[in-house]
Amino acid sequence: MSFHRQIIADTTPPASPDMAGAVQDRPLAMNGQVDTRFDTTFALIRQITGATHVCAQFTGDAPQPVPAHQRCIETALNLHGQRVGTLRAFGTCFASNAQSLLQSFAALVVEHATLWAEAHRDALTGAMTRRAFADDLTRAVSEYRRAGTDYSLIMFDLDKFKAINDRFGHAAGDAVLRAVGRAVQQELRLEDRFGRLGGEEFGVLVAADADTALEIAERVRAVIEQAIAPEFPQVAFTASLGVAACDIDCDTVDTLMAQADARLYAAKASGRNAVRGTRAFKRKLHIN
Numbered sequence: 613m614s615f616h617r618q619i620i621a622d623t624t625p626p627a628s629p630d631m632a633g634a635v636q637d638r639p640l641a642m643n644g645q646v647d648t649r650f651d652t653t654f655a656l657i658r659q660i661t662g663a664t665h666v667c668a669q670f671t672g673d674a675p676q677p678v679p680a681h682q683r684c685i686e687t688a689l690n691l692h693g694q695r696v697g698t699l700r701a702f703g704t705c706f707a708s709n710a711q712s713l714l715q716s717f718a719a720l721v722v723e724h725a726t727l728w729a730e731a732h733r734d735a736l737t738g739a740m741t742r743r744a745f746a747d748d749l750t751r752a753v754s755e756y757r758r759a760g761t762d763y764s765l766i767m768f769d770l771d772k773f774k775a776i777n778d779r780f781g782h783a784a785g786d787a788v789l790r791a792v793g794r795a796v797q798q799e800l801r802l803e804d805r806f807g808r809l810g811g812e813e814f815g816v817l818v819a820a821d822a823d824t825a826l827e828i829a830e831r832v833r834a835v836i837e838q839a840i841a842p843e844f845p846q847v848a849f850t851a852s853l854g855v856a857a858c859d860i861d862c863d864t865v866d867t868l869m870a871q872a873d874a875r876l877y878a879a880k881a882s883g884r885n886a887v888r889g890t891r892a893f894k895r896k897l898h899i900n
Contacts, residue, residue: 650724657717661685661710663701668721670697678702687715689722696722734808736786737793745807746865749817753865756858764825766816766832767872768853771884773812780847785812787841788849795839799831815872822857822891829853829887837885852879855889 654666667676668689678684682702689697699718707713732744740748752763770776770792777785789812796806796814805817816832818825836851854875856868875888882888 650721653717653720653724657701657714660707661701661703661713662706663703663710665702666700667702668697668699668725670725676700685711685714687711687718689718689725691722691726734793737789737808737814738797739793739814740805740807742807742809745805745809745815745817748805748807749815749868750865752817752819753858753863753868757863762819762821762824762857764818764820764822764855764857765868765872766818766825766829766853766855767809767813767869767876768816768829768832768836768851769811769813769876770836771850771852771880773849776847776849780844784841784844784847787843788847791839791841792836792849792851795835796832799835800828804828822855822859822889825855825857826887826889826891829855829889833885833887850885852876852884853887854879855887857889 650666650668657663657666663685664682669676670689679702682704683706684700684702685706686698686700688695689699699714699721701710701714732741733739734741739745749765752761755761756763770788773785773788776788792814793806793808796816800806800816801818803819805815807815807817809815816828818828820828833851833853836849839849841847841849854872854877856862856871856875858868862868862871879886879888
């Protein structure tokens with residue numbers, strides 16, 4: 613099990629303004645999600661250690677700065693003998709045995725995170741489930757409407773996938789889906805979100821404007837075209853992609869998905885194995 617780069621912080625407000633700037637994360641998963649799944653555990657850690665704030669940080673992000681007049685204690689989060697992150701507690705006055713108490717919670721946090729990730733991950737492709745992806749998409753659109761942050765949606769599906777199943781069998785189709793999942797996840801940035809929307813259709817959520825999203829989509833198209841399903845190396849496959857960015861005319865989940873989907877089908881109509889989208893002029897007008 614691998615963890616996406618994220619900082620998971622408890623939702624209790626920090627004790628000082630300095631703390632808010634340092635470790636209170638934005639409510640969007642790709643930029644450090646405020647998540648309620650650890651609230652009970654983190655509340656207990658605060659209670660018995662004297663900490664004012666707790667966070668679990670996975671997959672190698674640089675440590676958050678310790679706020680002025682605060683101390684930080686931390687312990688490693690390990691999975692199968694490999695370090696996957698850090699459990700950190702911030703405060704001004706800790707219990708004398710706070711460090712050992714924090715260590716005792718590390719395995720529980722890792723187990724909880726692992727179970728949560730497995731429940732929100734598509735078993736065949738390794739992509740996020742539709743529901744988990746939709747949750748992040750909703751948060752992204754809300755963040756755009758609140759702060760004008762750039763977000764774009766890339767939707768794609770595999771060209772002539774039914775013909776692959778019909779000709780080579782469903783085992784070949786599954787092998788192709790696995791190969792696509794591996795190839796796309798290797799190409800994307802750690803902060804990007806990749807979800808399986810259903811069947812052979814996928815979505816990629818990126819914190820980027822339309823221009824950058826088009827470049828990412830073209831890279832995704834290329835890696836899919838070059839990918840090989842090891843069990844069925846004779847099967848060639850491609851994808852058609854549509855790109856939509858949050859802008860003045862596209863500021864809801866429904867409009868964003870509808871626009872990306874329409875451009876996906878425009879890519880198919882153009883001959884498949886293509887990307888369709890528009891440049892980011894409306895986005896800039898909206899911000900100004």
